[in-house]
């Protein structure tokens with residue numbers, strides 16, 4: 001079992017380049033299933049989740065060709081044969097469920113294992129299924145899998161999502177791209193990753209308008225062809241480095257970060273008294289790591305404060321002057337990091353969906369575990385500034401979503417190593 005050992009107290013200095021967004025590349029790779037000719041994706045991040053989605057679509061018959069550096073991949077879905085996604089892979093990563101929309105659109109059926117619940121909440125798929133039914137698919141659910149079929153093909157329709165679910169919006173966009181006629185998605189998710197998916201699908205010949213707003217209009221087309229696409233920078237990875245530098249103290253330029261995707265995070269950092277400068281090619285953060293002011297945050301769908309930054313921001317509030325509140329409205333159980341941060345001395349109480357954080361001058365090192373991806377990132381941010389040494393275990397969570405996390409932090413001057421126990 002591997003773990004990270006972090007000696008707190010080093011200032012962070014220099015430049016760190018943000019990789020392409022995990023949450024954009026996953027639906028886009030699922031989207032390559034729709035094309036009858038090859039697609040090429042550039043600047044693919046080296047992440048566990050990318051490996052998993054590639055295995056899923058390879059198991060469906062897609063041919064994958066990687067360049068030497070493994071950051072450009074050609075996906076040839078002309079050989080798409082199977083319509084059943086294996087349990088072992090769907091269980092590993094919920095985003096595997098995003099192959100259902102493309103499979104339904106292209107093959108008229110899909111059988112996918114039930115993506116189980118996970119640490120951060122129950123995460124049902126009812127909104128996806130309701131929308132597929134509205135598009136004319138028949139759904140059969142057993143304990144183990146969901147089977148959707150549309151032998152007559154999908155038909156465009158008006159869909160109102162009860163919640164602006166990111167995954168449901170993506171799945172419906174992909175299914176509707178090749179449905180007959182026009183689909184309107186109301187109360188759609190507005191995340192930048194949705195816009196990136198729509199940009200890719202439009203380059204493949206789809207007709208999608210309104211992505212990035214809460215009403216998306218899709219005119220179905222009979223066929224899509226492959227396209228070349230570079231995925232957007234990862235706003236959550238960028239935000240994590242902003243917090244790391246704000247907590248540890250330092251002067252860090254987060255290269256390739258897009259300020260317009262990070263408005264709530266930047267606004268809250270400024271409210272906390274951290275100097276943040278937005279530039280064309282990235283965001284600079286300057287901090288002494290001291291005198292951070294308490295701030296309240298509440299997670300919301302985009303353009304609100306991202307739930308995927310909640311854990312890292314909570315870590316920041318543990319060393320702020322005063323009391324902060326952190327309210328999680330997107331997932332019902334996304335406070336798993338609280339118990340771990342408490343091991344490092346943090347004073348946090350939980351009242352239902354709100355955490356009340358009593359800031360203190362300094363955390364201390366401890367032996368902790370990443371309970372989910374962003375919890376792991378939050379613990380690393382906390383460890384960088386804590387007194388003494390911290391060991392972070394269960395690194396498979398962090399590996400899902402941070403490319404070269406240790407190397408990037410080391411190059412900024414952090415005292416962090418990965419060791420095999």
Ligand SMILES: CC(=O)N[C@H]1[C@@H](OP(=O)(O)OP(=O)(O)OC[C@H]2O[C@@H](n3ccc(=O)[nH]c3=O)[C@H](O)[C@@H]2O)O[C@H](CO)[C@@H](O)[C@@H]1O
Nearest residue numbers: 023095123124125126127128165166167168307308330331
């Ligand atoms: C791979 C990917 O892009 N993951 C992101 C995506 O996850 P994901 O697409 O799973 O998140 P959703 O936006 O769908 O989920 C938001 C909320 O809606 C609920 N819900 C969702 C679908 C459904 O059918 N029924 C239902 O009740 C979920 O349980 C959750 O409470 O958006 C989340 C919210 O920004 C992020 O935290 C994840 O990092």
Ligand SMILES: C=C(OP(=O)(O)O)C(=O)O
Nearest residue numbers: 023094095308373374401
């Ligand atoms: C929750 C996350 O991802 P996923 O939806 O893939 O679990 C995340 O990226 O923080």
